[in-house]
Amino acid sequence: MITRSKYFPVNEDKASSLSVEDEPSKEDPQPKPKKARKKHVEEKPEKREDSQSKWEPKNWQVLFENIKKMRSGADAPVDTMGCDRCHDREAPVKEQRFQTLVALMLSSQTRDEVNNAACIRLRNAGLSLDMILSTQTEELEQLIKPVSFYRNKVKYLKRTCEILKKEFDGDIPDSVEGLCSLPGVGPKMAHLVMQVAWDQVTGIAVDTHVHRISNRLKFVPKPTKEPVQTEKDLEDWMPTHLWKDYNTMLVGFGQTICTPINPKCSLCLNKNICPSSTDKDKKAR
């Protein structure tokens, strides 16, 4: 399925492992009416032609392929405990979508291991929309603790469930706009939900790993301060068929090699061409 949000053009690739680390909180949600959902699905895609890009990063294909090679072992936490691994694959599809939304809402600024464990505790306690609404706030807090900002996240979850029940027939929104109407959900998280829950790629999800590494690789024309600018800059040049896996690829790379502090440049296949390499044996830039 190909759709187009008000934010970004899209491609038709399928979902893969995903992770998110930080998402801005929002207040005063304004959910869209249900009738807007069908309109969104029927919109025609705005295909991005690679030849339209005016700027592209130096050596990006080689840098990209090297990261793919380094990630081929799928040995990062995101590969087994990312947000697309937090739902019960035996559950009805509608419940899986809800579980995915919950996993992503809990995941901001939380390690995959911690988030995955919290999701398992919630599922063991009977996670569902009605369960969230009927369970005491304090009990939910205990279930998801030590997820970061667990008190705020419980508030968001409860308010989200009220909205889903009233405005979306108990399902989750199937558009970036609808998802962004939920408390605590911004475009980045919405892209991930669309990819995992609805099998649609609506943009590049930029978390702290993606933001940091994209800047280190100079995959943006100028250094960016905010992930939202990184996302825009990446989408301006990156072929859309690469958007699907970019988040998982870089999150895992950031968890294992291109770490926030002291990146392991000496182990990196890009050490000789990466603009930010700290390896002393690098030969060229």
Ligand code: SF4
């Ligand atoms: S050379 Fe260092 S900074 Fe560059 S991508 Fe590799 S680990 Fe990251």
